Amino acid sequence: MSDLEVLAVVPARGGSRSIPRKNIKPFAGHPLMAYSIAAGLQSNSVTRVIASTDDEEIAEVARNYGAEVPFLRPAELAQDHTTDLPVFQHALDWLRREEEYVPEIVVQLRPTSPIRPLDCVDRAVEILMDHAEADSVRGVVPSGQNPYKMWVIQESGSITPLINGGPPEAYNRPRQELPPTYWQTGHVDAIRAGTITDQASMTGGAILPLVLDARYAIDIDTLEDWKRGEQLVQQAQLDMVRPGQAPRPLPDIVELLVLDFDGVLTDDRVWVNARGEESVAAHRGDGYGLAQLRKAGLQMIVISREENEVVAARCEKLGIPVMQGIEDKASALREVLDRGNIESRRAVYVGNDVNDLPCFPLVGCAVAVADAHPQVLAAADMRLSLPGGHGAVRELCDQLLGRVREKERND
Numbered sequence: 001m002s003d004l005e006v007l008a009v010v011p012a013r014g015g016s017r018s019i020p021r022k023n024i025k026p027f028a029g030h031p032l033m034a035y036s037i038a039a040g041l042q043s044n045s046v047t048r049v050i051a052s053t054d055d056e057e058i059a060e061v062a063r064n065y066g067a068e069v070p071f072l073r074p075a076e077l078a079q080d081h082t083t084d085l086p087v088f089q090h091a092l093d094w095l096r097r098e099e100e101y102v103p104e105i106v107v108q109l110r111p112t113s114p115i116r117p118l119d120c121v122d123r124a125v126e127i128l129m130d131h132a133e134a135d136s137v138r139g140v141v142p143s144g145q146n147p148y149k150m151w152v153i154q155e156s157g158s159i160t161p162l163i164n165g166g167p168p169e170a171y172n173r174p175r176q177e178l179p180p181t182y183w184q185t186g187h188v189d190a191i192r193a194g195t196i197t198d199q200a201s202m203t204g205g206a207i208l209p210l211v212l213d214a215r216y217a218i219d220i221d222t223l224e225d226w227k228r229g230e231q232l233v234q235q236a237q238l239d240m241v242r243p244g245q246a247p248r249p250l251p252d253i254v255e256l257l258v259l260d261f262d263g264v265l266t267d268d269r270v271w272v273n274a275r276g277e278e279s280v281a282a283h284r285g286d287g288y289g290l291a292q293l294r295k296a297g298l299q300m301i302v303i304s305r306e307e308n309e310v311v312a313a314r315c316e317k318l319g320i321p322v323m324q325g326i327e328d329k330a331s332a333l334r335e336v337l338d339r340g341n342i343e344s345r346r347a348v349y350v351g352n353d354v355n356d357l358p359c360f361p362l363v364g365c366a367v368a369v370a371d372a373h374p375q376v377l378a379a380a381d382m383r384l385s386l387p388g389g390h391g392a393v394r395e396l397c398d399q400l401l402g403r404v405r406e407k408e409r410n411d
Helices: 032-041 056-064 084-099 120-130 193-197 223-235 284-295 309-318 329-339 354-362 374-379 392-410
Strands: 006-011 048-052 105-108 136-142 151-153 159-161 182-192 207-211 256-259 299-303 347-351 365-368
Touching: 006 032, 006 084, 032 048, 032 056, 032 120, 048 056, 048 084, 084 105, 084 193, 105 120, 105 193, 120 136, 120 182, 120 207, 182 193, 182 207, 223 374, 256 329, 256 392, 284 299, 284 309, 284 392, 299 329, 329 347, 329 354, 347 354, 347 392, 354 365, 354 374, 365 374
Parallel strands: 006 048, 006 105, 136 207, 256 299, 256 347, 347 365
Antiparallel strands: 105 182, 136 182, 151 159
């Protein structure tokens, strides 16, 4: 697909009424439209990403997140009832006329469906390219309710089935006997450019599905949708496209594991007795996993903002060096890397709170525990499925040990 010209278009008008200015309203730390721009930029098949908007402020946000804005959409194509077709006809006509640019495939990335699987766009383009007979590919998810059991109320007051075809009296049959049905989503549409320009259609007659996991299905139209979408981003541990750089995988060779203490090796709670003495809860599985990594030769260190005997005692038992009372964790991490002559790309950092964020760009892979702060979850390359103090570190240790053993087998 390297020689294929694939244009991704993010349509983002300025006049949203349900949620004013929603396209640039912060959603889990980034403007809503930034997630769609990222989906285009991080795709292996897309060769160009543009935003189609009538609004100068939206255009500036789009540029800041890496999209081109070669034109401003005419106001008459940015009304409440404007459909997709004239918007895309205008974009393709302008690009052909002003730049002599004619893509073969156009990908629509709607801002209102920001939660996309990492390979969503590439899969849609691949399906379209593998089927010469297809005019377009549309993202769908299994429908929550089967339309064979839906009804229409007539003017007379009686009801009739929404779908008359299919099994006789389908509405009286068990769900398992009905044909599976799917709900269209706004995650991605891959369309042959000729379908838009020659057929005057956003789909054409031959439409193929890209079946997506229903967990990613969110269409933001109300504030309730917005809140639910942010909860999915922050809590559901979905492997999704996020603005900024594409998530970095765990390095093939890891030399150093750097851990925060509170909220990573503990559940972030502390017990204080009448004498002011503190105690914390730790997970034995974390300790075992770290011991196995130590036996495998991996270096480890804890960098903690707290200066406490509990931290020192736990790290001593684990056999891990600790730096305590560290306000500037990034400077401490640089010192550790320099002192150990360790390449940053071979270091992994595990954190849970905003004071860990400055360390994330300094390592090869930044990891967040499941209950980390939303900003940390958004910035992390990898999000663990378990909370801090409840086996999150063991989860990571098992993955790192797997890489060590695979390397040993290959050697």
